[in-house]
Amino acid sequence: MKKKKEVTIYDIAKKLNYSPSTISRALNNHKSIGQKATKEIQSAAKKMGYRPNSIAASLRKNKSKTIGIMIARINRPFVSSLISGVEDAARKAGHNVLISQSNDRYENEVNNAKALYDSRICGLIVSLGMETKDTAHFQQFADQNIPIVFVDRVPDKFNSYRVIIDNYAAGYRATKHLIDEGCRRIAHFAGAQHLNVYNLRKKGYLDALRDHDLPIDESIIVDLETMSFEEGKDATRELLNMDNPPDGIFSSNDTAAVSAILTAKEKNVKVPEELAVIGFNDDPIASIVDPPLSTVSHPAMKMGEISTQRILDHSSKNLDTDISEITMLDTEIIIRNSSRKTSICELDTQPKKIRKAQA
Known part of the structure; x- marks a missing residue:
């Protein structure tokens, strides 16, 4: 079966006789476009099967509204609760989440870091794998002012946010x-x-x-x-x-x-x-x-929520990634x-x- 062509903003512009820039603004609810035109354009886009290209948008802005998570094993109850905390907080803020697991292998963690970096995430939450001793693969994020929050399993010598227990x-x-x-x-x-x-x-x-x-x-x-x-x-x-x-x-x-x-x-x-x-x-x-x-x-879920908030606060305040801040939670x-x-x-x-x- 032949693959159906993706609908673009240029297709919508041609159909409605608007400029591509007007279509783009209307789809993003820009205040410069009137309510009537916005409603018309969004309705037509839906009928034509238009899907926004978030990857292309992140390439243009050199960032996205996606938070990356790097964990060791997703099938551990602590990790799944941690992820739930991250996703809940991210969703409330209008962000998406990308999850990768290393199965506690250092080589996998390095490859996962590169994949998430190439995806232009806006922040990274990490719980280190068992084999990880060298953390050089995280420097690429710091160099681009992408905030990193290490959770639970954290490195000794890497300036970043840390969310841990005693x-x-x-x-x-x-x-x-x-x-x-x-x-x-x-x-x-x-x-x-x-x-x-x-x-x-x-x-x-x-x-x-x-x-x-x-x-x-x-x-x-x-x-x-x-x-x-x-x-x-x-x-x-x-x-x-x-x-x-x-x-x-x-x-x-x-x-x-x-x-x-x-x-x-x-x-x-x-x-x-x-x-x-x-x-x-x-x-x-x-x-x-x-x-x-x-x-x-x-408190895995709370650790996930706090980690996400650190990234959101960092991005909104446009802080420098050369930061060392520890949040320590109680246990029972x-x-x-x-x-x-x-x-x-x-x-x-x-x-x-x-x-x-x-x-």
Whole structure:
């Protein structure tokens, strides 16, 4: 079937006997064109099947009303909530969103950055991939005064906006909760240590042990490459097969924490009586697994909304991209039955929230 020719403003101009510039202004509701002519032109454009070419418009203006998002894995609950927050705020401001995922691969992230740059986005929101150590591929945006907001996984040495949580305080409080519940040998599932989120959660874990005079045993601190379910499962098996297995696990995400609960049950290890577990993020699966998983809240949607607002404010004020601004949000420890060792006889299905990790 032969492709139908695209209708242009020149086709509309020829049909209505107006100049192309008048057609363009009317389609953009310019005040210089009267209401009657505007209504006539817009009605004809609709009937003729005219579609505005946003790409061509962005080429003329060298910018668009499109915000780019670069994330690691779109199928993670935290990421999907983050994207929802971005889209909601962008839509209210009349902006569109382009989403790309790297699957935690550095090479993919570099290619995605180029594709978004070539699309002439007006701003970029980024959560770094696991493999990313070099952030040179973001310099092209800064050179063109395109604002960048790094969210959650952020670089150490790149002037930009950052929207984060206090990962250190959250890691400390999660570990302290297990200590308060009677755990004395607490394992830790740590992610890639060059990323701020995992590095700071581990530091919080270590300091909580030190402050409570508990020994630090490197053999029960496990660096998981991607924090996947399978990695968590394998790590838990190894820990439980030790001569002196841990009585608690603090996992830097919920995925690995859930796998720890299920693996413990497979090995007839009682949770929380023999192994207390706490995760991070408060993913939906945390309240579904049996027993429900204690975790740390992560305000992903709000982080997305704030990130979008940073871009909108930056663009409206025409600020310089050589800026370093940090927005830090609070978190809460959500206590469920996977970690309630001291109240086994009173287990219930209602989560309990304790003190926030303050910024």
